[in-house]
Amino acid sequence: MTLTTTRSGAAHAAPVKGKDRSRRSEALWGLAFIAPTGLGLAVFYLWPVLQTAYFSLTEWGAFGGHTWTGFxxxxxxxxxxxxxxxxxxxxxxxxxxxxxxxxxxxxxxxxxxxxxxxxxxxxxxxxxxxxxxxxxxxxxxxxxxxxxxxxxxxxxxxxxxxxxxxxxxxxxxxxxxxxxxxxxxxxxxxxxxxxxxxxxxxxxxxxxxxxxxxxxxxxxxxxxxxxxxxxxxxxxxxxxxxxxxxxxxxxxxxxxxxxxxxxxxxxxxxxxxxxxxxxxxxxxxxxxxxxxxxxxxxxxxxxxxxxxxxxxxxxxx
CATH class of the missing domain: 1.10.3720.10 (MetI-like)
Structure with missing residues (x-):
C-alpha cells in the first residue's frame, strides 16, 4: 500500500515539475527579449540620472575635475x-x-x-x-x-x-x-x-x-x-x-x-x-x-x- 502511494505521488509530482520548468523557461525567454531595451534604459537613462545626482553634490574646477561639497x-x-x-x-x-x-x-x-x-x-x-x-x-x-x-x-x-x-x-x-x-x-x-x-x-x-x-x-x-x-x-x-x-x-x-x-x-x-x-x-x-x-x-x-x-x-x- 505504501509503495502504491509513493508511485502515485511520483506520478502526480512529475507534471508539477514540468510546469515549473516551463514557467522558468518562459521567464528566461521574457527576460531575454526585454534585456536589450532594459540595457538601453539603464545605460542611456538610469546611469546618466545617477551620475547627474552625484555631480550635483560636487564642485567643478575651471579645467575639469571635481570635489565633493555635499548639499x-x-x-x-x-x-x-x-x-x-x-x-x-x-x-x-x-x-x-x-x-x-x-x-x-x-x-x-x-x-x-x-x-x-x-x-x-x-x-x-x-x-x-x-x-x-x-x-x-x-x-x-x-x-x-x-x-x-x-x-x-x-x-x-x-x-x-x-x-x-x-x-x-x-x-x-x-x-x-x-x-x-x-x-x-x-x-x-x-x-x-x-x-x-x-x-x-x-x-x-x-x-x-x-x-x-x-x-x-x-x-x-x-x-x-x-x-x-x-x-x-x-x-x-x-x-x-x-x-x-x-x-x-x-x-x-x-x-x-x-x-x-x-x-x-x-x-x-x-x-x-x-x-x-x-x-x-x-x-x-x-x-x-x-x-x-x-x-x-x-x-x-x-x-x-x-x-x-x-x-x-x-x-x-
Whole structure:
C-alpha cells in the first residue's frame, strides 16, 4: 500500500515539475527579449540620472575635475533669486500652455464631422508644425514678432495700432512664447484627440440623438467625458514637455551676454535655459546638475499629482 502511494505521488509530482520548468523557461525567454531595451534604459537613462545626482553634490574646477561639497549646491539653489524667477517663468508657461488642450479638442471635433471637405488637407496643415524643426519655428516667429519690421506689427499698423516689441517687452515676452508653444503643439494634441473621438462607439451618439440632444450637447455630454483618458495622457505629456522648454527660448532670446542684453530676459529664462547657461557658459557644472535634479523632482511630483487627480476624477465620475 505504501509503495502504491509513493508511485502515485511520483506520478502526480512529475507534471508539477514540468510546469515549473516551463514557467522558468518562459521567464528566461521574457527576460531575454526585454534585456536589450532594459540595457538601453539603464545605460542611456538610469546611469546618466545617477551620475547627474552625484555631480550635483560636487564642485567643478575651471579645467575639469571635481570635489565633493555635499548639499552646498542645493543650499545655494534655495537662496538664488535667478532660480526662483526661472522656475516661476517655467511654471507659468506650463500652466498657460495647457490652453492647447481645449483648443485641440474643439478643432478635433470640427475635423471629425462627417462630410467635411478637405479633411486631409486640414489635418496636414495642423500637423505640419509638429514635423517642423523647433529651431525653424522659432526663427520664423522671431521675425513675425520683430518690433521694427515684423509682420504682426505691420498688420497692426494697417489698422492704426502700434504693436510692442513682443519678445523684448517684459510685459509681453512670456505670453508671446506661450502663443508659439500652443501653436506648435496643437497639431500633435489634435491627432491624439481625433483618434480618441473615432474610438468612441457611435451608439452613444445615436442614443443621445434619440433623447433629443443636438450636436453641441452631444459634444459636452458624450464626447468630452469619454475623452477624459485621452485628455489625461495629453496633459501629462504637455506638462513634461513644457517644463523642459529650451530650444524655443534659446533661439528667440539667445544665451549668455546676448540674452542678458534683452530687457525681457528675466521673464524669458526657463529652468533648462538656466541649466544650460550654468553648465556650458559659466562652467559651473555642479550647480547646473543641482538645477536639473530640482527640475526632475518637480516633473516627478507634478506627474504623480496628475495621476492622483485622475484617479479621483474617475472615482467620483
Amino acid at each position: 552646498d549646491n542645493y543650499l545655494r539653489l534655495a537662496g538664488d533669486p535667478e532660480v526662483g524667477q526661472a522656475l516661476r517663468n517655467t511654471l507659468l508657461y506650463t500652466a498657460l500652455g495647457l490652453a492647447a488642450i481645449p483648443l485641440a479638442i474643439v478643432f478635433a471635433a470640427l475635423l471629425n464631422v462627417k462630410g467635411l471637405r478637405g479633411v486631409g488637407a486640414y489635418r496636414t496643415l495642423f500637423f505640419l508644425p509638429v514635423v517642423t524643426m523647433p529651431v525653424a519655428i522659432a526663427m520664423v516667429w522671431r521675425w513675425l514678432y520683430n518690433g521694427d519690421y515684423g509682420l504682426i506689427n505691420h498688420l497692426l499698423a494697417l489698422v492704426g495700432l502700434d504693436g510692442p516689441n513682443w519678445v523684448s517687452d517684459p510685459a509681453t515676452a512670456l505670453y508671446a512664447l506661450v502663443v508659439v508653444g500652443v501653436w506648435s503643439s496643437l497639431g500633435y494634441n489634435l491627432i491624439i484627440f481625433l483618434a480618441g473621438m473615432q474610438a468612441i462607439p457611435k451608439e452613444y451618439y445615436e442614443a443621445a440623438a434619440i433623447d433629443g440632444a443636438g450636436p453641441i450637447r452631444q459634444f459636452f455630454k458624450v464626447t468630452v467625458p469619454l475623452l477624459s483618458p485621452t485628455a489625461f495622457f495629453v496633459s501629462v505629456v504637455s506638462v513634461i514637455g513644457s517644463l523642459q522648454l529650451f530650444d524655443l527660448v534659446y533661439v528667440m532670446s539667445g544665451s549668455g551676454a546676448a540674452a542678458r542684453a534683452n530687457p525681457a530676459f528675466p521673464r524669458l529664462q526657463t529652468v533648462v535655459q538656466l541649466f544650460y547657461d550654468r553648465a556650458f557658459v559659466t562652467n559651473d557644472r555642479g550647480y547646473a546638475a543641482a538645477i536639473v535634479m530640482m527640475l526632475l523632482v518637480i516633473i516627478i511630483a507634478l506627474t504623480v499629482l496628475q495621476f492622483r487627480l485622475q484617479r479621483r476624477w474617475v472615482h467620483y465620475g
